[in-house]
Amino acid sequence: MKKLIIVCEEKCRQYGDYLAQLISLEDDTEDETVGTKDGEVAAQVWLEKDYKANAAQLSSNQYILFIGQDKLIKEKSSHMNMEFAEFGMKYGWLGKQAVLSVEKVVEADKYENFISYAQNYQQNVEQLIKSKDKKALKAGAAAGAAGVAGAAGVVKAGALAVISPVALVPIAGIGAGVMAVKKFTLNSKIKEQQYSCAVMKFYLDDLSKFLGL
Numbered sequence: 001m002k003k004l005i006i007v008c009e010e011k012c013r014q015y016g017d018y019l020a021q022l023i024s025l026e027d028d029t030e031d032e033t034v035g036t037k038d039g040e041v042a043a044q045v046w047l048e049k050d051y052k053a054n055a056a057q058l059s060s061n062q063y064i065l066f067i068g069q070d071k072l073i074k075e076k077s078s079h080m081n082m083e084f085a086e087f088g089m090k091y092g093w094l095g096k097q098a099v100l101s102v103e104k105v106v107e108a109d110k111y112e113n114f115i116s117y118a119q120n121y122q123q124n125v126e127q128l129i130k131s132k133d134k135k136a137l138k139a140g141a142a143a144g145a146a147g148v149a150g151a152a153g154v155v156k157a158g159a160l161a162v163i164s165p166v167a168l169v170p171i172a173g174i175g176a177g178v179m180a181v182k183k184f185t186l187n188s189k190i191k192e193q194q195y196s197c198a199v200m201k202f203y204l205d206d207l208s209k210f211l212g213l
Contacts, residue, residue, distance in 0.1 A: 001039070001040055001041065001042055002040060002041045002042070002063060002211045002212075002213065003041075003042050003043075003044075003062065003063065004023070004041055004042070004043045004044075004063045004064070004065060004211065005043075005044055005045075005046055005051075005058075005062060005063070005064045005065070006019055006020060006043055006044070006045045006046070006064075006065045006067060007046050007047070007048060007050075007051040007064060007065070007066045007067070008045060008046070008047060008048070008066075008067045008068055009047075009048050009067070009068030009069070009070045009072075009073065010047060010048070011068070012067045012068040012195065013045065013047065015067050015100075015195045015196065015199050016045040016046075016067050017045055018196070018199050019043065019065075019067075019199050019202070019203060020043040020044070020045055022125070022199070022200070022203045023041050023043045023203070023207075024043075040213060041207075041211065041213075048068075048070070048072060051064075060096070061096060062096060063096045063097075063098075063210070063211055064096065064097050064098070065097075065098045065099070065100060065210075066097070066098070066099045066100070067099075067100050067101070067195075067199075068101060069101045069102065069103065073099055073101060076097060076099050077092070077099040077101070079094055080092040080093055080094040080097075080098075080099060081093075081094070083206055083209075083210075084198075084201065084202075084205075084206065085103075086117075087106045087110065087113075087114040087117065087194065087197075088102055088103055088104040088105060088106045088194055089101075089102055089103075089194050089195075089197060089198040089201075090102075090103055090198075091198060091202050091206070093210050098210050100198055100199065100202055101198075102191050102194045102195055102198065105187045105190050105191050105194070106190060106194060111190070114193075114194070114197075115193075117197070118193060118194075118196070118197035118200075121197055121200040121201055121204065122196075122197075122200065124200075124204060125200050125203075125204070
């Protein structure tokens with residue numbers, strides 16, 4: 001079994017939890033492996049402070065995904081080739097370390113195209129969730145979250161109540177003439193949608209590739 005540590009800056013914790021949930025889904029069919037093969041990956045979520053406290057003990061063979069856009073994560077990504085970069089979202093990896101981030105908020109004139117793009121991934125994920133028992137999902141996620149002894153920030157059962165952190169529906173009021181305060185609020189909501197989309201795409205399209213599965 002491959003073990004994946006998901007390291008998040010504080011404000012991105014929900015997206016690390018979300019990815020861990022997706023990994024825990026028993027979503028494969030007889031004909032298709034979805035995301036990663038069921039039971040082959042165990043994920044745990046750390047905050048950046050947990051990573052710094054345990055980094056010296058981590059093996060160079062440990063798979064790590066960093067989520068966010070702070071100084072540490074920017075440094076980690078500086079030599080990585082980006083596997084995906086679109087609508088302000090990007091992720092890539094080098095060896096056994098990967099980075100997923102939102103570099104900039106998608107522009108107003110591209111927002112409708114972004115939402116259409118994101119909703120395709122959301123529909124795929126929703127179909128997977130509907131086909132599985134929610135109790136099994138929670139149990140699998142809790143089991144997959146067993147992690148380094150004493151390390152804080154692993155996935156907690158209470159964090160698993162909501163499978164999708166952000167609804168990917170169009171946000172009203174996006175345009176060139178919005179006030180500064182309103183624009184800040186809109187940008188925050190759009191950025192949440194971008195992170196949710198990037199996590200879904202990474203899980204469905206590229207996580208197995210990163211883990212060498």
